[in-house]
Amino acid sequence: MxxxxxxxxxxxxxGKDTSLNLSSITDGAxxxxxxxxxxxxxIDDFAASFKPVASSEVLIGAFSELFSKFKAYETNLxxxxxxxxxxxxxxxxxxxxxxxxxxxxxxxxxxxxxxxLCDTVYAKAQLDSSGTVNLWxxxxxxxxxxxxxxxAYLTEKEVAAKEEYIQVTEDLAFTRNQxxxxxxxxxxxxxxxxxNRRDAKAMETALAGx
Amino acid sequence: xxxGAMLTKDQEVDVEVSPHxxxxxxxxxxxxARLHEARGENDSYKTRLEKLDDACTELxxxxxxxxxxxxxxxxxxxxxxxxxxxxxxxxxxxxETVDKLEEEVKGIEDRQKELxxxxxxxxxxxxxxxEA
Numbered sequence: 001m002x003x004x005x006x007x008x009x010x011x012x013x014x015g016k017d018t019s020l021n022l023s024s025i026t027d028g029a030x031x032x033x034x035x036x037x038x039x040x041x042x043i044d045d046f047a048a049s050f051k052p053v054a055s056s057e058v059l060i061g062a063f064s065e066l067f068s069k070f071k072a073y074e075t076n077l078x079x080x081x082x083x084x085x086x087x088x089x090x091x092x093x094x095x096x097x098x099x100x101x102x103x104x105x106x107x108x109x110x111x112x113x114x115x116x117l118c119d120t121v122y123a124k125a126q127l128d129s130s131g132t133v134n135l136w137x138x139x140x141x142x143x144x145x146x147x148x149x150x151x152a153y154l155t156e157k158e159v160a161a162k163e164e165y166i167q168v169t170e171d172l173a174f175t176r177n178q179x180x181x182x183x184x185x186x187x188x189x190x191x192x193x194x195x196n197r198r199d200a201k202a203m204e205t206a207l208a209g210x
Numbered sequence: 211x212x213x214g215a216m217l218t219k220d221q222e223v224d225v226e227v228s229p230h231x232x233x234x235x236x237x238x239x240x241x242x243a244r245l246h247e248a249r250g251e252n253d254s255y256k257t258r259l260e261k262l263d264d265a266c267t268e269l270x271x272x273x274x275x276x277x278x279x280x281x282x283x284x285x286x287x288x289x290x291x292x293x294x295x296x297x298x299x300x301x302x303x304x305x306e307t308v309d310k311l312e313e314e315v316k317g318i319e320d321r322q323k324e325l326x327x328x329x330x331x332x333x334x335x336x337x338x339x340x341e342a
Contacts, residue, residue, distance in 0.1 A: 039232050097282035100296075112287035114278060122285065176243055177236040184235055188227060 011057055020050050025062050032171050034073070037066060037181040043192040056193035060186050067182040070175055077172045084165040091158045098133055098154065102147040105129035225332055238325045238339060245318045252311040255304055262301045269294045 027038040040046045047054045104111050111127040133150050134142050145153060269277065269290055277293050278285040288296065326339050 039229050041229070093282045096296075097284075100281055100286065112276075113284045114287075115284040173240050173244070176240045180236045180239040181232060184227065184232060 030174050037178045056189050059189050063182050063186045070179040074175050081168045088161055095154045098150050234325055241318045248311050248315050255308050259304045266297045
């Protein structure tokens, strides 16, 4: 029991004194500023690059922390992606409606519609083509646009949302790569540690046998 | 990777992981995540497509009277021909998306097969690439 306490104190000491920091387990960043997890070519060399030489516990601890950060960021991006996935159809919906309004006006027809008055009530309305439409911009603001302006505005919004959607998807893929790299690093360090301990034990037995 | 039984000593494969291996593992994991997303998206688009198809069929069998079409948040009275055109336009759009997604899923599955051969070849039973 006391040896466990000692071990813990020793590790805490090492954690405090180590020269290991965020930049030693990451390797630059992508163009959105997401750090890249360092790929460890040789674990022996990597552990020896710190002062004092890093133990497997400290190394795994560092990558595990990094891993959870990436996981959290992954969830964050995933949610963001979902918002765009909902936002895009909404823009498309509005676009199709304005398009319809415009065609009907150009054809000189009046539109009869049943619109949602409140949750369970629909009311009937005849629309005279005033040529303008009010767009809900959010934040309690509604603006009146001509059909042409509305179409231009909505198309612009749609293009921008699509671009951002692609960007978020890319960032998500990049972030996933980083989580996986961190995960693989952890298991490699773990295996490396098992192997080291095994070798040390074999050495001990061999020496004792002499 | 995270769960699973410990390997016995002779099952272990002592291979160094190269940067290329890491890249392949990353790609595999990334594709896996994307595969699940794409399948989910595809399912929802397919349901939508079925509904639109049903609407088109109904319109074809209709009596020639005006129908109400849901555009945005309001129902709009349309002649049957207009409604059919609107419906078919949407069917085309959704169909296109579904086709694209199916192609993507197929592409991912093929690539994963390649990566599996490569990675199992390198690491044998030390790596697990199957769905839990």
